[in-house]
Amino acid sequence: MDAETQEVPVLPGRLTNLRSRLPKPQERSLTSIFVIGTLFSGSTLMGRDMTARIKMAHYVGELNNFTQVPDFSHKDSGRGCGPCSLLGKQCRHFTDALRDRVSYDDILGMHEQFARSLGVSAIVDGSKFVAWMRRAVEQRAVEQRVADRASRTAVSAIITVRNPIAFAISHRNRTGEALWRGAGIWRDTYVDALRTANFHGLPQLVVRYEDYMADRERSLERLAAFLHLPLSPKPDNTSIHDTGGNWSSFVPYVGREQLEKFIQQLHGSGRTDAENFIKHARAYWNDEKPQEDTRWHNSINAGDAHGVLSTPGLADVASILGYNIAEVVHLAIKG
Ligand SMILES: [Zn+2]
Numbered sequence: 001m002d003a004e005t006q007e008v009p010v011l012p013g014r015l016t017n018l019r020s021r022l023p024k025p026q027e028r029s030l031t032s033i034f035v036i037g038t039l040f041s042g043s044t045l046m047g048r049d050m051t052a053r054i055k056m057a058h059y060v061g062e063l064n065n066f067t068q069v070p071d072f073s074h075k076d077s078g079r080g081c082g083p084c085s086l087l088g089k090q091c092r093h094f095t096d097a098l099r100d101r102v103s104y105d106d107i108l109g110m111h112e113q114f115a116r117s118l119g120v121s122a123i124v125d126g127s128k129f130v131a132w133m134r135r136a137v138e139q140r141a142v143e144q145r146v147a148d149r150a151s152r153t154a155v156s157a158i159i160t161v162r163n164p165i166a167f168a169i170s171h172r173n174r175t176g177e178a179l180w181r182g183a184g185i186w187r188d189t190y191v192d193a194l195r196t197a198n199f200h201g202l203p204q205l206v207v208r209y210e211d212y213m214a215d216r217e218r219s220l221e222r223l224a225a226f227l228h229l230p231l232s233p234k235p236d237n238t239s240i241h242d243t244g245g246n247w248s249s250f251v252p253y254v255g256r257e258q259l260e261k262f263i264q265q266l267h268g269s270g271r272t273d274a275e276n277f278i279k280h281a282r283a284y285w286n287d288e289k290p291q292e293d294t295r296w297h298n299s300i301n302a303g304d305a306h307g308v309l310s311t312p313g314l315a316d317v318a319s320i321l322g323y324n325i326a327e328v329v330h331l332a333i334k335g
Pocket residue numbers: 081082083084085090091092093094240241242
């Protein structure tokens with residue numbers, strides 16, 4: 001769907017007149033795509049695959065951390081390019097100069113800077129917070145009145161999701177919180193994601209992690225079609241530049257050994273955070289691309305499942321996102 005025709009109300013009698021005033025598709029400077037969803041929904045993995053396979057698109061990672069936006073960023077993380085720093089390379093794109101030039105006060109302007117530096121037409125922003133996307137859309141609404149550039153920036157959303165039971169288990173592993181706490185976060189995040197994308201009329205695509213892991217090719221075809229960009233048959237892993245992301249997501253790109261070495265060199269709280277983060281995931285590391293998401297299968301009892309499902313509205317939201325909740329429960333319960 002064409003974002004411009006969707007966003008401008010077109011009345012039949014005024015069609016010709018309006019069409020002439022709309023920018024032609026080839027004049028559009030940039031598409032900004034926001035990945036929104038919870039942690040553990042596979043956004044980094046999907047994003048890097050998009051960089052490697054969809055030619056004019058680049059996943060840039062967690063720009064909320066890069067710009068240290070108040071309330072929605074982790075201190076001391078995501079300030080540089082993850083893949084380059086792990087490989088001991090100087091990044092040509094996530095530079096100090098660029099960081100000084102950009103701000104969370106102009107998110108789409110920052111996307112333009114990255115697009116220019118990376119030579120692409122679509123920037124995939126992996127910040128994941130719905131509030132971050134909302135901020136960008138609100139900035140666009142203000143700028144649209146004064147600038148031509150902003151009116152040409154098309155914004156869309158990719159909603160990444162992992163089923164609520166798997167999320168609640170990962171959340172418990174990571175934080176020690178009860179399953180029902182994670183279930184509440186899951187429900188609130190996706191209610192907010194869906195209502196925000198719909199309220200602003202943004203084109204959107206739901207990518208379920210389980211489907212992604214089961215058939216990545218099919219998911220990448222969907223993503224390329226959504227962006228109106230061609231999918232390359234072979235991945236190009238040589239120019240992956242992004243910031244932040246789950247430690248485990250680096251394994252397929254740099255190898256287990258290199259990542260272990262890097263974490264050992266960290267100091268103080270950075271090292272403790274990294275060790276905590278990977279405590280449960282490390283056992284599953286291997287140098288291959290991750291396989292199907294089955295870690296949560298056969299892992300909880302009926303009481304735990306009830307703790308997740310008794311969250312009001314959760315089953316409804318899961319159904320809207322395309323889950324067969326009965327099947328999810330069946331797979332999750334120890335039998
Ligand atoms: Zn880099």
